[in-house]
Amino acid sequence: MENKHQVPVTVLTGFLGAGKTTLLNRILTEQHGQKYAVIVNEFGEQGIDNDLVVDADEEVFEMNNGCICCTVRGDLIRILSGLMKRADKLDAIIVETTGLADPAPVAQTFFVDQDVANKTKLDAIVTVADAVHLSSQIEDHHEAEEQIAFGDVILLNKIDLVKDENIDVVTKRIRKINPFAKIIKTTKCGAPLKEILNLDAFSLKRILEVEPDFLESDHDHEHDDDVTSLSFVSDKPLDMEKFQNWFGKLLQTKGQDIMRTKGILDFKGENDRYVFQGVHMLMDASPMGKWPDDKERSSRLVFIGRNLETMNLKEGFEACKSE
């Protein structure tokens, strides 16, 4: 699985007017000699400068796999499998979503469809946020909050139009929703492309390299339906069976509210580190080799989602510690 050639797919998301098309055109003009396919929504913003632009319909459907929140983008399965039949090999594929799209079905498509997973890989979700309007957009539209929650990279754009102290306020708001995204402050989406493309953010190896800030979580917030994050650390090894029972049941029952999870786990009696990451109920997990000698063994777990405080996550996690 690891050695086969998979075309990286970057998902560009962000609220209306945040600057997605600006970023897209920057990528296309600056990456000379690279062959990209761009998948856009037919109702999206116009003016994309590329040879290969495919219109998509953002058709989301539910899988019949007993998992209520497992929605995928049917149009993406069709388009990606068509693109994989092309004679010229693509260097990358960029999917631009509409401003009101939930990024979860896009990400879940890469977990669910075997052909898509064999030939392409989700590289990263890049969220473009408008520094001027993000705070009010988050208040008014749950989609804006979800786009921040799912971002691996968040371009906080248009900072030239905002006072420094307000940038700090917006940054804190983003951090509260999503502690492990990389925030890049830009004007006109002017971020170095190497910080946006080929990140491999969904690979388990990468989770080990870019460890999120496992800061003490901030439990107070204004609205019950706010997206927040919680993280937990334990220096005491976990009991594998207890953890699997707890975590499996948690995703089964609360997977709709839990948007993203990531973790590095130290199980009692196991020499390997276990790494996992998930989108709603879908999860990718694997042992990732021995613990490095220069590193203390510990388990770290991050959740992003809604109503996390009602799930007794701390108690559940504590109960997984080995006797």
Place this chain on the structure above:
Amino acid sequence: MTTDLNQFPQLDKTKFEQRGIQLEIGVPVTCAVSIGNYIAAGFGDGTIRIFSSGEKHKTLKAHKGVILCMAKDGDNILTGGDDGYFLKISLNGEINEVTNFGSRWVDHVAAHNGNLVCSSGKVAYYWDKNKKEPKSLNHDSTIGGLAFDAKGRRLAVSRYGGVTVWKKDYSNKWKSTKLDWKGSHNKVSFSPDGKYLVTSMQENVLRCWRLKDKLDFAMSGYGSKVKSFAFIDDSSYLATSGAIDAICWPFDGEGPMGRTPICVPYVGNNQVTFIEPFPNEKAIFAGLSDGSVFLSQIENENNTIIIRSFTGSEVSAIAMTDDKSSIFIGDMSGNTLWTSIWDQ
């Protein structure tokens, strides 16, 4: 420790490979159809290659991008591409544009007795052979597959949430019936006797409707998506890909409900990715994910012969000429084999 040599791919050429013509085109083979004693194959670079015995194959540049679908219309080839073109191509290489949808892909084509249909997005366009302008048949979601029944009276259109079956009434107006089942339906086909309708779904399962009473049921147990299936020997079996065996469901008598399928086994653990019937016999060609192709009798599992050995690339097209003399095989890396079936 013993080594079972049968676990390894046969590296020797089969007799079919030795006497046939093998090409390395380097571009995925996306489809193939038989037209009389010719085979037309479509490729990911928009070319079509036409094979016939005793002649060198002919190459035509038809589309600007991937040939996504192909069907036979009398002596002509119909193709749809990701360049938005729906083309009608004659065996001597004359290319006619039926229509062109610009940036929208032509995902599926079908034909019956001179009447043509293609789909682009959510709309199926039907050309009556006596009319110039197509009739648009609209659907709520993107079309996953198209199929006429054997008599050409009904057109099945698969989509999200089930299948729409279109039929012309006595006043020549299109009427539709919906067969609903939640999920994404892809390839669709009527059984040749017209009694059943089958779809392959996004999940690893087939959905089947018995049309007289709309009773529907699942055919499941697959390890991967069922990308290819075909009715065998009129309607006695439905042979399917999606497992390491070719799974053949009995459709004679009272149909497959409550009956177990015959599993035609192959060496190793490769998935079957393509099924092509051997006309009028209870026999199938099965193409596997490693590029190998076998011919088997369904009811006699010991009677399997290897046609093409391992290439390392998933079989994506098999077609046999109408006189049953020769076959064409293609895979996702563009390795093709064109060979006679019978020993001289």
